[in-house]
Amino acid sequence: MSLDRWLRLSSYGTLALSCAALIFAEAPFLPDLEFCLAPMLGLLLTAWWLEGRWSLPAWGANVLGLLIAIGGASWLVTQLTDDQSLLSRVPLHLAMLPYMGPLVMAALLVKVFRPRDEGDFWRLQGLGLMQIGLGCVLEGGPVFGVLLALYFVSAIFCLTLHQRRSAVGERSPTARWRLALFTLRWTVGIAVLTLIVFLLTPRRDSGAWEPLNDLRNLAPRIVGENPAEEINLNDTGRVELDDEIVLRIAAVDALGRPKRDLPADQRWRGFVLDWYENGRWTMMQPFFGYGRRDQADLPDLGEGQFYLTFTVQPRQPGNLVLAEPIELGPPIARLPVVGLAGTGQRRLFHEFVGSVLPLPTRGRREVRYRQVVPHRDDPARATAHGIRSGSYLERLTILPRSLVPTLHDWTIDLLRRLTRQPHSRLPPRVRAALEGPSGTFLLDPDDFEAVARALDDYLAFSGEYTYTLEMVRVDWSLDPVLDFLINVRQGHCERYATALALMLRSVGIPARIVKGFRGVESEGEGNYVVRRRRAHAWVEVLLAHGSPRAPSFEWLSLDPTPAESGASQSAFSLSHFWEDTQRFCLEWWRTRIVDYNAEEQADLWDSLKTSRRWATLVKIGLVAAAALASFVLRLIVRRLLRRRSPAVRPADDTSFYLRFVRLLERYASMRPSPGQTPREYGAAAQDIFQKRSELSSFARLPTRVVDLFYRVRFGGQRLSEEEQRALDAELDHLAQALQS
Numbered sequence: 200m201s202l203d204r205w206l207r208l209s210s211y212g213t214l215a216l217s218c219a220a221l222i223f224a225e226a227p228f229l230p231d232l233e234f235c236l237a238p239m240l241g242l243l244l245t246a247w248w249l250e251g252r253w254s255l256p257a258w259g260a261n262v263l264g265l266l267i268a269i270g271g272a273s274w275l276v277t278q279l280t281d282d283q284s285l286l287s288r289v290p291l292h293l294a295m296l297p298y299m300g301p302l303v304m305a306a307l308l309v310k311v312f313r314p315r316d317e318g319d320f321w322r323l324q325g326l327g328l329m330q331i332g333l334g335c336v337l338e339g340g341p342v343f344g345v346l347l348a349l350y351f352v353s354a355i356f357c358l359t360l361h362q363r364r365s366a367v368g369e370r371s372p373t374a375r376w377r378l379a380l381f382t383l384r385w386t387v388g389i390a391v392l393t394l395i396v397f398l399l400t401p402r403r404d405s406g407a408w409e410p411l412n413d414l415r416n417l418a419p420r421i422v423g424e425n426p427a428e429e430i431n432l433n434d435t436g437r438v439e440l441d442d443e444i445v446l447r448i449a450a451v452d453a454l455g456r457p458k459r460d461l462p463a464d465q466r467w468r469g470f471v472l473d474w475y476e477n478g479r480w481t482m483m484q485p486f487f488g489y490g491r492r493d494q495a496d497l498p499d500l501g502e503g504q505f506y507l508t509f510t511v512q513p514r515q516p517g518n519l520v521l522a523e524p525i526e527l528g529p530p531i532a533r534l535p536v537v538g539l540a541g542t543g544q545r546r547l548f549h550e551f552v553g554s555v556l557p558l559p560t561r562g563r564r565e566v567r568y569r570q571v572v573p574h575r576d577d578p579a580r581a582t583a584h585g586i587r588s589g590s591y592l593e594r595l596t597i598l599p600r601s602l603v604p605t606l607h608d609w610t611i612d613l614l615r616r617l618t619r620q621p622h623s624r625l626p627p628r629v630r631a632a633l634e635g636p637s638g639t640f641l642l643d644p645d646d647f648e649a650v651a652r653a654l655d656d657y658l659a660f661s662g663e664y665t666y667t668l669e670m671v672r673v674d675w676s677l678d679p680v681l682d683f684l685i686n687v688r689q690g691h692c693e694r695y696a697t698a699l700a701l702m703l704r705s706v707g708i709p710a711r712i713v714k715g716f717r718g719v720e721s722e723g724e725g726n727y728v729v730r731r732r733r734a735h736a737w738v739e740v741l742l743a744h745g746s747p748r749a750p751s752f753e754w755l756s757l758d759p760t761p762a763e764s765g766a767s768q769s770a771f772s773l774s775h776f777w778e779d780t781q782r783f784c785l786e787w788w789r790t791r792i793v794d795y796n797a798e799e800q801a802d803l804w805d806s807l808k809t810s811r812r813w814a815t816l817v818k819i820g821l822v823a824a825a826a827l828a829s830f831v832l833r834l835i836v837r838r839l840l841r842r843r844s845p846a847v848r849p850a851d852d853t854s855f856y857l858r859f860v861r862l863l864e865r866y867a868s869m870r871p872s873p874g875q876t877p878r879e880y881g882a883a884a885q886d887i888f889q890k891r892s893e894l895s896s897f898a899r900l901p902t903r904v905v906d907l908f909y910r911v912r913f914g915g916q917r918l919s920e921e922e923q924r925a926l927d928a929e930l931d932h933l934a935q936a937l938q939s
Contacts, residue, residue, distance in 0.1 A: 211244075214327045221304065303326060432697060450725045472711065479680075500535065507569065614633055716735055
């Protein structure tokens, strides 16, 4: 295959990879666009086959470009006038990003079918690079990463071929393979060097790259960058279980004796999430307490109290946690937690609306603090301090507008169904209220607990919902909680806690999400550990008691997550193995590539140092470094020797003949037929030149080129410099005549 054919093939292959990468990146935003992949690749293949045979007239290309511009402008106007469209709700420069892809691909198709000159190579590859850049903005997954890597390999090969053709013309087939190996060698070398630099220079610690959620979720985020401070139901995939220890606790009673009876299902509170929008839970209130000194003493919480000493590296659990129930003390010693030696004078927790919340703590430094925990007969109940009838109480009943009619009606229908069950424990007042229209349903505050427990039992014990670590979406047009309740009906704790909290809010019961851990493992003598696999989310319901004018409030913790079914452990199958492999690759890509930062780098080096294979890895690294150094030294020596040695043209340099054939193939559609000798091909070219008036002056050139080819190729007599210059000049004139 000639150099020109290799160049054309690699050029179209590079463009095809850029289109495939962009379509894949656009899929979450424009799902129907993925059906355009096959037609797009087919049109590029057609353009490759038709190049030099047929091209779109300039006026036709201009008309198509005008139609694309008019269509894009018309669509933009209709979207801007639609209140429900993405363009009307976010800044225009952000909302337009997903829709730029089809326009760029349409422009690319118009360009490949137009007559082209040498400069069009750079314009086409520029459009391909623009598509890759747009895809990098919209997607960060492993499949896109593979397509991106293939694109860059193909682009490097294509640019190398283009540069070689522009510089010295054609070479022999052996030289083509040497060129391919040269490109592959440098591609691998650059990739290895880039990987080393990437691992040694992590990015600054910042939020995870979630382009789909960043463009879809329009609610403001007034929380820290730590992903533990939110729940995002838009994520899909599989939740991976990790046995890493994230908390170490030492428990003693009031007399300082080891406490050996912590419940196995002990809850450890992390963050409280009270605002839901577009599938994401966040804590919308800002943090307070920076710059204040920590209190020195713990409050006295009465008989039966005990003490827990926490040893935590905040990056492991996501932040600091406390054991439930949490009780506040008198103003002098308000918080039930104090920092121990090593925390300085910095406050670790603060109070907000009666809740004790952790302040963001970064870094790898170990933190130690002590909590006093009250004795409670029912640990699921805790006094709600600082709650008044007002803004925060109303916040706990807010639903997004997209959920107000649908989820409210769905919950009312569910309660009606539950009242018809034989063992229903819903009070008569609730049954009476359910008999009226859904829009007039109103609960008495005294019935909040009964309704909350009924909905909690339904999710946890009805059998209609099952526990799984798979995060699945069926209908992306629905809010994730509706999709879960109506379609998916299986998931893990975050799905169930969200469903219960929003169902309660839909009927006027204030509720919020708590994110932390559930469960503990004893190591003996009052020492306990909590592993990452114990991460959990549950619901807190705000209940009012006493006079409506001066009510008292308490929090009731509910856990709607069903027990994990033993039937979920399936036997080995190739499909499950493939799914597990995909999940592993996705998790590895997210942690080691997309979200790779200083902490991930530290974890990577820590895991290597603690591995038994550390010495082996060091030896392999030294061998690889030595091999790389010898390779670089060899390249330097070869380059120096080439500079000192005179350039000698090989005796069998027949590039002039290959250039002549390439010109006729490209501009006169004359390809040598199978079995046709160069002499026969030259005679056929001479006949065509004699019949075409604009080429008649070159009628003797084919015979001369063929004679010189036989002389060099089989006679071993190379061209002199004067002959080479004269022949190059004639071929240049022929190229100008063919192009005109």
